[in-house]
Amino acid sequence: MSDPLESYPAPMAPTHTFFDHTGDYGVDLRGESYEEVLDALARAFVDLLTGAPETVVEAESRPLEVRGLDEEDLLVALGNELLFRFEMGFLVARLEVLAVLQEDGAESEPGDGPAGELTLEAEAWGEAFDPERHPIARPMKAVTHHQASVVEDATGARARLVFDL
Amino acid sequence: MSRKQRKRREQLDRKQARKRKERQGTDVELAEPPYKVHQVPLERISDTCWRVPRRGPMHVEGRVFADESLLPDLRSDRCLEQVANVATLPGITGPSLAMPDIHWGYGFPIGGVAAFDPDAGGVVSPGGVGYDINCGVRFLTSDVSEGDLKSRLPELTNALFEAIPAGVGSRRKELTLDRRELQGVLSDGLNWAQEKGYATANDVACVEERGRIEGADPSLVSDRARQRGLPQLGTLGSGNHFAEIGVVDEVFCEATAEAYGLRLGQVTLMIHSGSRGLGHQVCTDSLQTMLRAAKRYGIPLVDRQLCCAPIGSEEADHYLAAMAAAANYAFVNRQVMTHWARDVFRRLLKAELRTLYDVCHNIAKFEDHVVPGAPEGSEAKRLLVHRKGATRALPALHPNVPEPYQTVGQPVIIPGDMGRYSFVLRGAPGSRASLGSACHGAGRLLSRSEAKRRFSASEVQRDLERKGIYVRGASRETIVEEVPAAYKDVADVVGVVDAGGLAARVARIRPVGCVKG
Numbered sequence: 001m002s003d004p005l006e007s008y009p010a011p012m013a014p015t016h017t018f019f020d021h022t023g024d025y026g027v028d029l030r031g032e033s034y035e036e037v038l039d040a041l042a043r044a045f046v047d048l049l050t051g052a053p054e055t056v057v058e059a060e061s062r063p064l065e066v067r068g069l070d071e072e073d074l075l076v077a078l079g080n081e082l083l084f085r086f087e088m089g090f091l092v093a094r095l096e097v098l099a100v101l102q103e104d105g106a107e108s109e110p111g112d113g114p115a116g117e118l119t120l121e122a123e124a125w126g127e128a129f130d131p132e133r134h135p136i137a138r139p140m141k142a143v144t145h146h147q148a149s150v151v152e153d154a155t156g157a158r159a160r161l162v163f164d165l
Numbered sequence: 166m167s168r169k170q171r172k173r174r175e176q177l178d179r180k181q182a183r184k185r186k187e188r189q190g191t192d193v194e195l196a197e198p199p200y201k202v203h204q205v206p207l208e209r210i211s212d213t214c215w216r217v218p219r220r221g222p223m224h225v226e227g228r229v230f231a232d233e234s235l236l237p238d239l240r241s242d243r244c245l246e247q248v249a250n251v252a253t254l255p256g257i258t259g260p261s262l263a264m265p266d267i268h269w270g271y272g273f274p275i276g277g278v279a280a281f282d283p284d285a286g287g288v289v290s291p292g293g294v295g296y297d298i299n300c301g302v303r304f305l306t307s308d309v310s311e312g313d314l315k316s317r318l319p320e321l322t323n324a325l326f327e328a329i330p331a332g333v334g335s336r337r338k339e340l341t342l343d344r345r346e347l348q349g350v351l352s353d354g355l356n357w358a359q360e361k362g363y364a365t366a367n368d369v370a371c372v373e374e375r376g377r378i379e380g381a382d383p384s385l386v387s388d389r390a391r392q393r394g395l396p397q398l399g400t401l402g403s404g405n406h407f408a409e410i411g412v413v414d415e416v417f418c419e420a421t422a423e424a425y426g427l428r429l430g431q432v433t434l435m436i437h438s439g440s441r442g443l444g445h446q447v448c449t450d451s452l453q454t455m456l457r458a459a460k461r462y463g464i465p466l467v468d469r470q471l472c473c474a475p476i477g478s479e480e481a482d483h484y485l486a487a488m489a490a491a492a493n494y495a496f497v498n499r500q501v502m503t504h505w506a507r508d509v510f511r512r513l514l515k516a517e518l519r520t521l522y523d524v525c526h527n528i529a530k531f532e533d534h535v536v537p538g539a540p541e542g543s544e545a546k547r548l549l550v551h552r553k554g555a556t557r558a559l560p561a562l563h564p565n566v567p568e569p570y571q572t573v574g575q576p577v578i579i580p581g582d583m584g585r586y587s588f589v590l591r592g593a594p595g596s597r598a599s600l601g602s603a604c605h606g607a608g609r610l611l612s613r614s615e616a617k618r619r620f621s622a623s624e625v626q627r628d629l630e631r632k633g634i635y636v637r638g639a640s641r642e643t644i645v646e647e648v649p650a651a652y653k654d655v656a657d658v659v660g661v662v663d664a665g666g667l668a669a670r671v672a673r674i675r676p677v678g679c680v681k682g
Binding site for chain 1: 242268269270271272296297332389392393402403404405442445446448449452453456457460468469470472609612613614615640642643682
């Protein structure tokens with residue numbers, strides 16, 4: 001097993017901030033790029049779920065592949081993938097994005113380029129869920145498309161998601 | 166990275182660079198929907214009904230059942246926008262409806278009801294059912310009186326807490342399903358439960374659709390959904406799910422109460438739960454399919470969570486068949502918890518529990534209705550009714566009301582919060598205006614964070630115990646997040662339903678013991 005600290009990238013750019021949404025929670029994600037926003041989601045997910053993300057060790061990595069119609073859909077699909085992994089007993093602490101690939105697609109409008117679907121290939125770093133060590137602060141039921149959005153500008157990438165609790 | 170991957174990576178980089186350039190210097194806000202109704206106008210129709218006028222891409226108007234006292238709460242979030250958004254879906258027939266406990270949901274508002282005509286390009290939208298397919302309530306009556314219970318209340322609540330697994334990762338050790346048995350649950354619902362000895366004939370007779378939605382096809386439930394559902398059958402879950410011991414403390418209609426087997430001082434049990442991870446996964450899977458379907462059929466979406474497909478299309482058929490399977494799972498889930506609750510009541514109190522009724526909150530079903538607003542004498546049509554956070558409320562003599570309740574109407578179970586009261590109502594003829602629907606609960610007032618800022622779990626538990634209510638929760642967070650003050654007073658919501666003639670009050674139930682998920 002490799003030293004988790006060795007595989008940890010520096011500096012830790014991806015950030016997240018939670019906000020209220022009636023009976024649920026939303027999160028604003030930020031990173032230098034869309035790929036960092038994907039990692040920010042993994043970190044936000046484990047933070048919301050456990051309330052103590054430091055309890056989840058990057059003991060092993062597992063390959064992860066998710067598809068989406070576009071950047072927003074891919075983000076939602078990743079959130080639901082993280083939830084599924086958790087229910088199957090694996091907590092993801094961090095995402096190492098290997099590639100976000102775009103399929104060739106039809107021109108949606110001149111100059112807009114291919115509009116094919118996106119595939120995320122990543123390594124999910126984390127460990128097996130251990131109820132003795134990992135508190136569950138907020139049980140989560142789904143990651144929704146409600147208000148899902150991704151914005152990229154000169155300052156980097158931002159995204160918003162709402163979790164169904 | 167292969168050459169092919171590198172090429173695609175470069176494509177994406179170029180696209181993202183172009184997007185950045187376009188957005189440079191502009192103040193781009195996150196999450197602005199393409200169609201916004203920040204100030205949704207409301208026109209008064211009556212003391213208990215308001216119109217959202219048709220405008221822009223809306224095909225029909227919206228109708229909100231509420232009185233003036235509830236309007237400020239409705240305006241505090243964006244639920245009215247969602248009523249208008251639902252009205253933009255193809256083939257919607259009759260108004261986009263909202264029950265008085267309406268609040269901001271995903272796509273559809275929670276408390277939203279809408280019907281779609283298969284003959285007029287109507288659609289099915291998984292967002293109109295929600296993630297927790299067939300989340301609903303089972304209401305049981307006992308032959309025990311409050312006086313017999315008092316000293317044993319903590320013991321009974323603790324025993325229920327032990328018997329009904331709650332919270333994240335909860336599993337029922339005594340019941341391990343194999344894949345073949347899960348197939349039976351998904352296709353046969355309560356028929357499976359009765360065959361296995363978990364349900365009685367009366368249970369089956371007193372559950373909406375007799376505990377089995379027609380057309381379920383387990384082969385269309387994904388492997389992931391099955392994996393999530395296998396260990397969770399017979400578990401409560403988390404969030405606002407609960408099992409609550411109550412006492413009938415007021416009767417509004419003696420004749421109906423008698424028909425329902427309700428009497429003052431009687432101990433009751435209510436179980437609120439749904440289809441657990443299996444239903445959530447079915448919804449998640451179907452949203453992926455429906456997003457692509459909406460694109461293919463050229464359906465404009467004002468909110469992605471409203472993605473849909475025309476009734477009769479392959480995508481719609483698949484969703485309805487998988488949704489029915491998840492709904493059947495939810496019926497069995499509540500039934501298995503009922504079975505173990507019965508065991509506890511027999512063991513501790515030598516008492517029996519009888520199912521009064523079991524209603525779905527989140528479902529889409531083909532039903533026959535006269536379209537609200539249609540001229541007097543219009544014939545009923547077969548419509549696909551979506552209820553998201555709403556209860557079916559059929560009046561007396563309706564063919565779908567169980568035989569024992571034919572003369573009084575279908576029981577309508579409306580849970581409140583764990584500190585005040587819940588209500589049993591009966592469906593009334595006025596529910597013709599609401600596609601045979603009524604509210605499903607109190608509706609949330611405070612966000613979860615706000616509840617945590619204002620209260621602590623020990624404070625909530627202490628206050629409730631002072632009022633004679635004993636609470637056990639799978640987590641301290643849930644107890645504080647579900648503090649009674651986080652909810653509207655359900656009496657106000659029920660008051661609108663009663664005054665509007667959708668359903669009539671029969672009895673009020675005071676909570677005395679609660680197991681929270």
